[in-house]
Amino acid sequence: MAIAVYPGSFDPATYGHIDIIRRAGSLFDEIIVGVLNNSAKSPLFSVEERVNILKRVTEDVPNVKIQAFSGLAVNFARDCGAQVIVRGLRAVTDFEYELQMAQTNRVLAPDIDTMFLTTSLEYAYLSSTIVKEVNVFQGDISKFVPPFVAEALQEKYKQK
Ligand code: PNS
Numbered sequence: 001m002a003i004a005v006y007p008g009s010f011d012p013a014t015y016g017h018i019d020i021i022r023r024a025g026s027l028f029d030e031i032i033v034g035v036l037n038n039s040a041k042s043p044l045f046s047v048e049e050r051v052n053i054l055k056r057v058t059e060d061v062p063n064v065k066i067q068a069f070s071g072l073a074v075n076f077a078r079d080c081g082a083q084v085i086v087r088g089l090r091a092v093t094d095f096e097y098e099l100q101m102a103q104t105n106r107v108l109a110p111d112i113d114t115m116f117l118t119t120s121l122e123y124a125y126l127s128s129t130i131v132k133e134v135n136v137f138q139g140d141i142s143k144f145v146p147p148f149v150a151e152a153l154q155e156k157y158k159q160k
Pocket of ligand 1 (some may be wrong): 010036083101
Protein backbone atom coordinates (compact mmCIF):
# COMPACT_ATOMS: atom_id res chain seq x y z
CA MET A 1 0.00 0.00 0.00
CA ALA A 2 1.45 3.38 -1.06
CA ILE A 3 1.10 5.86 1.76
CA ALA A 4 2.16 9.53 1.63
CA VAL A 5 2.23 12.20 4.29
CA TYR A 6 1.62 15.87 3.59
CA PRO A 7 3.11 17.87 6.48
CA GLY A 8 2.51 21.56 7.01
CA SER A 9 1.33 24.30 9.32
CA PHE A 10 -2.10 24.76 7.67
CA ASP A 11 -2.84 27.93 9.65
CA PRO A 12 -5.48 27.77 8.22
CA ALA A 13 -6.03 25.42 5.26
CA THR A 14 -6.63 27.23 1.96
CA TYR A 15 -8.04 26.09 -1.39
CA GLY A 16 -4.39 25.61 -2.43
CA HIS A 17 -3.79 23.03 0.33
CA ILE A 18 -7.09 21.28 -0.42
CA ASP A 19 -6.14 21.03 -4.10
CA ILE A 20 -2.84 19.34 -3.17
CA ILE A 21 -4.62 16.94 -0.77
CA ARG A 22 -7.15 15.92 -3.44
CA ARG A 23 -4.51 15.36 -6.09
CA ALA A 24 -2.24 13.43 -3.71
CA GLY A 25 -5.30 11.40 -2.73
CA SER A 26 -5.68 10.23 -6.30
CA LEU A 27 -2.00 9.26 -6.54
CA PHE A 28 -1.66 7.29 -3.30
CA ASP A 29 -3.71 4.65 -1.50
CA GLU A 30 -3.67 6.84 1.60
CA ILE A 31 -2.68 10.45 2.21
CA ILE A 32 -2.07 11.46 5.82
CA VAL A 33 -2.02 15.19 6.40
CA GLY A 34 0.34 16.07 9.27
CA VAL A 35 -0.48 19.28 11.10
CA LEU A 36 2.64 20.59 12.82
CA ASN A 37 2.26 21.21 16.53
CA ASN A 38 5.12 23.63 17.01
CA SER A 39 5.21 25.69 20.19
CA ALA A 40 8.02 27.86 18.73
CA LYS A 41 5.63 29.29 16.12
CA SER A 42 2.56 31.12 17.35
CA PRO A 43 -0.20 30.07 14.98
CA LEU A 44 -3.55 31.86 14.82
CA PHE A 45 -5.37 28.52 15.16
CA SER A 46 -4.50 25.89 17.76
CA VAL A 47 -3.38 22.52 16.44
CA GLU A 48 -6.78 21.05 17.39
CA GLU A 49 -8.57 23.80 15.44
CA ARG A 50 -6.32 23.28 12.40
CA VAL A 51 -6.93 19.52 12.50
CA ASN A 52 -10.71 20.06 12.80
CA ILE A 53 -10.75 22.55 9.92
CA LEU A 54 -8.86 20.11 7.69
CA LYS A 55 -11.14 17.22 8.65
CA ARG A 56 -14.17 19.33 7.78
CA VAL A 57 -12.89 20.59 4.42
CA THR A 58 -11.69 17.16 3.25
CA GLU A 59 -14.81 15.23 4.33
CA ASP A 60 -15.43 14.10 0.75
CA VAL A 61 -11.90 12.75 0.17
CA PRO A 62 -12.21 9.04 1.04
CA ASN A 63 -8.54 8.13 1.59
CA VAL A 64 -7.36 11.09 3.65
CA LYS A 65 -6.52 11.15 7.36
CA ILE A 66 -5.69 14.25 9.33
CA GLN A 67 -3.30 14.01 12.28
CA ALA A 68 -1.30 16.39 14.46
CA PHE A 69 2.41 15.74 14.75
CA SER A 70 5.39 17.24 16.51
CA GLY A 71 9.08 16.74 15.90
CA LEU A 72 10.60 15.72 12.60
CA ALA A 73 8.47 15.21 9.50
CA VAL A 74 10.51 12.11 8.58
CA ASN A 75 9.70 10.51 11.94
CA PHE A 76 6.04 11.30 11.39
CA ALA A 77 6.28 9.71 7.92
CA ARG A 78 7.93 6.59 9.40
CA ASP A 79 5.33 6.33 12.17
CA CYS A 80 2.63 6.44 9.46
CA GLY A 81 4.37 3.79 7.36
CA ALA A 82 4.74 6.35 4.53
CA GLN A 83 7.39 6.18 1.83
CA VAL A 84 6.73 9.68 0.47
CA ILE A 85 6.45 13.23 1.78
CA VAL A 86 4.26 15.41 -0.44
CA ARG A 87 4.75 19.17 -0.65
CA GLY A 88 3.17 21.78 -2.88
CA LEU A 89 5.36 24.10 -4.95
CA ARG A 90 3.79 27.40 -5.88
CA ALA A 91 6.58 29.39 -7.45
CA VAL A 92 10.32 29.60 -7.77
CA THR A 93 10.39 31.50 -4.46
CA ASP A 94 9.25 28.31 -2.68
CA PHE A 95 11.90 26.23 -4.34
CA GLU A 96 15.01 27.07 -2.33
CA TYR A 97 13.38 26.37 1.03
CA GLU A 98 11.59 23.27 -0.23
CA LEU A 99 14.76 21.87 -1.80
CA GLN A 100 16.70 22.46 1.42
CA MET A 101 13.99 20.70 3.44
CA ALA A 102 13.75 17.80 0.98
CA GLN A 103 17.52 17.32 0.95
CA THR A 104 17.75 17.50 4.75
CA ASN A 105 14.95 14.96 5.01
CA ARG A 106 16.70 12.71 2.51
CA VAL A 107 19.89 12.72 4.60
CA LEU A 108 17.88 12.04 7.75
CA ALA A 109 15.81 9.30 6.09
CA PRO A 110 17.19 7.98 2.76
CA ASP A 111 14.24 5.58 2.54
CA ILE A 112 11.71 8.41 2.31
CA ASP A 113 11.33 10.55 -0.82
CA THR A 114 9.83 14.01 -1.20
CA MET A 115 7.41 14.48 -4.07
CA PHE A 116 6.49 18.00 -5.19
CA LEU A 117 3.12 18.73 -6.72
CA THR A 118 3.00 22.04 -8.54
CA THR A 119 0.11 24.09 -7.24
CA SER A 120 -2.75 24.56 -9.69
CA LEU A 121 -2.37 27.91 -11.45
CA GLU A 122 -5.54 29.38 -9.95
CA TYR A 123 -4.05 28.98 -6.44
CA ALA A 124 -0.41 29.75 -7.24
CA TYR A 125 -0.49 33.11 -5.42
CA LEU A 126 -2.27 31.82 -2.33
CA SER A 127 -0.82 31.43 1.17
CA SER A 128 -2.30 31.17 4.66
CA THR A 129 -0.35 34.31 5.64
CA ILE A 130 -1.90 36.38 2.84
CA VAL A 131 -5.38 35.09 3.68
CA LYS A 132 -4.94 36.07 7.34
CA GLU A 133 -3.78 39.54 6.32
CA VAL A 134 -6.73 40.12 3.99
CA ASN A 135 -9.05 38.91 6.77
CA VAL A 136 -7.54 41.29 9.34
CA PHE A 137 -8.46 44.17 7.04
CA GLN A 138 -11.91 42.64 6.50
CA GLY A 139 -11.30 41.92 2.82
CA ASP A 140 -13.24 39.26 0.92
CA ILE A 141 -11.54 35.89 1.46
CA SER A 142 -14.22 33.78 -0.21
CA LYS A 143 -12.00 32.98 -3.20
CA PHE A 144 -9.16 31.79 -0.97
CA VAL A 145 -10.77 29.47 1.58
CA PRO A 146 -13.98 27.40 1.89
CA PRO A 147 -16.91 29.08 3.71
CA PHE A 148 -16.28 27.08 6.90
CA VAL A 149 -12.70 28.39 7.09
CA ALA A 150 -13.79 31.94 6.28
CA GLU A 151 -16.25 31.78 9.21
CA ALA A 152 -13.53 30.46 11.54
CA LEU A 153 -11.22 33.30 10.45
CA GLN A 154 -13.91 35.91 10.97
CA GLU A 155 -14.60 34.48 14.42
CA LYS A 156 -10.90 34.86 15.29
CA TYR A 157 -10.99 38.44 14.02
CA LYS A 158 -13.93 39.21 16.34
CA GLN A 159 -12.11 37.70 19.33
CA LYS A 160 -9.04 39.93 18.81
O1 PNS B 1 3.32 24.81 5.94
P1 PNS B 1 4.76 25.03 6.26
O2 PNS B 1 4.90 25.93 7.48
O3 PNS B 1 5.57 25.51 5.09
O4 PNS B 1 5.33 23.57 6.67
C1 PNS B 1 6.65 23.40 7.09
C2 PNS B 1 6.85 21.99 7.67
C3 PNS B 1 5.86 21.71 8.77
C4 PNS B 1 6.67 20.97 6.57
C5 PNS B 1 8.32 21.92 8.18
O5 PNS B 1 8.57 23.00 9.02
C6 PNS B 1 8.59 20.63 8.93
O6 PNS B 1 8.67 19.56 8.34
N1 PNS B 1 8.74 20.75 10.26
C7 PNS B 1 8.99 19.63 11.12
C8 PNS B 1 10.43 19.65 11.60
C9 PNS B 1 11.36 19.01 10.59
O7 PNS B 1 11.16 17.89 10.16
N2 PNS B 1 12.43 19.73 10.22
C10 PNS B 1 13.45 19.20 9.33
C11 PNS B 1 13.19 19.51 7.88
S1 PNS B 1 14.08 20.94 7.49
